[in-house]
Amino acid sequence: MNWLPAFxxxxxxxxxxTVIGLAWRSRQGVARSGSGDVVxxxxxxxxxxxxxxTLVQFSTEYCAxxxxxxxxxxxxxxxxxxxxxxxxxxxxxPDLAGRFRVTETxxxxxxxxxxxxxxxxxxxxxxxxxxxxxxxxxxxxRAISD
Numbered sequence: 001m002n003w004l005p006a007f008x009x010x011x012x013x014x015x016x017x018t019v020i021g022l023a024w025r026s027r028q029g030v031a032r033s034g035s036g037d038v039v040x041x042x043x044x045x046x047x048x049x050x051x052x053x054t055l056v057q058f059s060t061e062y063c064a065x066x067x068x069x070x071x072x073x074x075x076x077x078x079x080x081x082x083x084x085x086x087x088x089x090x091x092x093x094p095d096l097a098g099r100f101r102v103t104e105t106x107x108x109x110x111x112x113x114x115x116x117x118x119x120x121x122x123x124x125x126x127x128x129x130x131x132x133x134x135x136x137x138x139x140x141x142r143a144i145s146d
Contacts, residue, residue, distance in 0.1 A: 038116050057107075058088050119133045
C-alpha cells in the first residue's frame with residue numbers, strides 16, 4: 001500500500017474541515033441585517049415587547065449557551081431605556097423554529113418599537129455587536145419620535 005496518497009488525502013480532509021470550521025465560527029455572534037418582517041408579542045406567546053426595542057432570544061431546554069446568552073441580553077436591554085429581553089423556548093413552540101428560520105440556538109432577533117426585525121444573530125451574540133446595533137436603533141429618528 002502506498003502511504004503517500006492516503007496521507008495527502010487525510011491532510012486535505014483536515015485542511016478542508018478546518019477552513020469550513022473557521023468560516024462557520026467567523027459568522028457566529030455577528031449581527032446581520034434583519035428581514036424587516038413585523039412580529040407581534042402574540043406571535044411569540046409573550047405579554048409585551050419593549051417600548052423602543054426588543055431582543056428576542058430563541059432557545060431550547062438543552063442549549064448549553066442559552067443561559068449565558070439570556071444573562072447577556074438581559075444586561076444589554078437593561079442598559080438601554082425602552083429596551084427589553086424576551087426568551088422563547090422552542091422546545092415548547094417548535095412551530096416558531098420554522099416560521100423564523102431558526103436552525104440553531106441561541107438565535108437572537110433585534111426588533112424595533114414597531115416589532116420589525118432589524119437584526120439577526122445566530123449563535124452566542126458578541127456583546128459589542130448587540131450593543132452597537134441597539135445603540136444605532138435607539139438613536140434613529142424613528143425610535144426617538146416614538
